[in-house]
Amino acid sequence: MVVVFVLIAAAVLAAFAALHYYAWRRLVRGTTVKGGWPRRIGTVVFVAGPVLMFAALAAERAGAPFVLQQVLAWPGFLWMAFALYLLLALLVGELVRPLLRRFLDRGAPAAGAAEGALVRVPVPEMRELAPVPGIGRAAAPTRRLVLARTVGVAATVAAAGVVAGGAYGVLRGPTVKRVTVPLAKLPRAAHGFRIAVVSDIHLGPVLGRGFAERVVETINATQPDLIAVVGDLVDGSVEDLAPAVAPLARLSARHGTYFVTGNHEYFSGADPWVEHVRELGLRPLENARVDIGAFDLAGVNDIAGDNYGEGPDYAKALGDRDTSRASVLLAHQPVMIHEAVKHxxxxxxxxxxxxxxxWPGNFVAAASNPTLAGLDRYGDTQLYVSRGAGAWGPPVRVGAPSDITVVQLASKQA
Incomplete structure (x- = not known):
């Protein structure tokens, strides 16, 4: 098993290095003069970016001093997103290069040609001038250099624009979605019951107290009957992130706020976090169930807890309940739907x-989850998957805007 893991890791690192080398060749080597300062700076950037990215990942997982995590997180994680879209932009550039080459080779109308006549004149071959001692390399770029620089600038601007837009979308805070879910067993008196669902806030080295305040304000503004925090609240320890999560104490709903663990809570220490959110006024559902009156609300630990002896226990949470009553289950990962159907x-x-x-990470996520986002049905059980309020790794979203969802329950008897 260890050998397989090492081989997979080596293959991933080799592919990662090869892709960065390709980008360096196109953007740095192919657009600059050997020995010049632009090439030196470009090379430093293409070395520092991946180093900072891996350092940010390692610092977070190893529990490095929080200040160091914060220093590494912004440049390291932003490089992760920027490198992805830079690579995609360069691949698009490979497709448009032949068209640009034809454009540069087209030439221009000859001077003195008769009005209305079209004369095709080949563009004279432009060559770099030899360097002059004391002055440096001269200035007439070849068509190949013009082409390389055009594609390189366009790819860089496109990637930077996509990342900047995606970061703005995260930092401004999640938007509110509303969805109505009819439940056959829900009594008429509970028709219109509203549950504010928030998941994947990911407070940590990048998203801190200010972001938590925006999330709390957005949730409270919906005036929900109940709030469900469905895992991955944090990326870090209680000691480091207690000030960041403090605004959650202001969450307000008539029937309270409930919390279940996500996989990232187990990376950070789930037990201390369960106790801390309890102190903030949230009620953890650790394989437990409560009677809301009109329906049963249950919650199970995330499946990542299996590695710590604290995994989901569906029998404990759901096994002895009255199945004639409507039930709502809080479970972090969509793959847990299969057990929900059984119960x-x-x-x-x-x-x-x-x-x-x-994007295009949505294709990978869709392949590993039964439902990527939104409302779906599995037999007699419905599943709603939120896209989450925050972001893990790069504070960037592209093609998957963050959300807080108000799920309004509807009685078929109404």
Missing amino acids: SVDLQLSGHTHGGQL
């Missing part, structure tokens, strides 16, 4: 996928 749950509320977060 006759009416609605499961999940997160985890981020909707893919960074």
